[in-house]
Amino acid sequence: MSGSRGVFLADCPARLAVDLIADKWTVVVLAGLSEGPVRHGDLVELIGGISRKMLTQTLRRLEAHGLVRRQAYAEAPPRVEYELTPLGATLIEPIHTLTEWARANGDAVLDAIDAGSVTRKK
Amino acid sequence: MSGSRGVFLADCPARLAVDLIADKWTVVVLAGLSEGPVRHGDLVELIGGISRKMLTQTLRRLEAHGLVRRQAYAEAPPRVEYELTPLGATLIEPIHTLTEWARANGDAVLDAIDAGSVTRKK
């Protein structure tokens, strides 16, 4: 949908970035992979709250976008590990910047939220 | 939904940040406001592709989160301007980092996409 008939901001690079990461799990999955290869099941535990379906789906898209590499071992029981590609690793820094912002300003946002719900800008 | 009963990564700051910006329009709207106050109608033109409904909805949420300030002038015809709050302005840098990433690596992602759709990792 990005850049089909956009006008100005419509096809700026921000749109591509948003299309890549603007869903519920992508950023968290990338964060989960940022320390090194992780198994499918371990990711589910690590992230907490994601279903296997959504994890697989997210990983598949990241794989298709060249950000994640899937490594399956022919063993029993099966073992599959996921890791960031070099390209994927470069995305960690922007995500980290975002996370740092949240760490620094998260409280301010929460304050604004319940300030608004009580006083409504009186 | 964020942090209700998360386990590990579930309540790291990344989750808050994602919940804030992980939708189709938030980042683009913030980008549109990054240069200074803009009127409602101008934002629609500037962004390209957003409906007035979604723009208003996005702005309302950003307002509730303390990131955007709404300024209405009692004139005819009505004039309403939106601008970033100081807090909102601090979000521009992380967004810019992301945009820069997209500018630098967007082609690599696009390459990965159609490499995958043709050769399927031969």
Add this chain to the structure above:
DNA sequence: CAGTATCCATTTCGATACTG
């Protein structure tokens, strides 16, 4: 263990028409 398929509830978003 890893992954898929199916079903279903919720959410998201666009089109349209309307108010002040």
Add this chain to the structure above:
DNA sequence: CAGTATCGAAATGGATACTG
């Protein structure tokens, strides 16, 4: 011009059950 209301289509995501 700015904003709201309503409708419906489509995407999203969770639960569950199943396969290899």
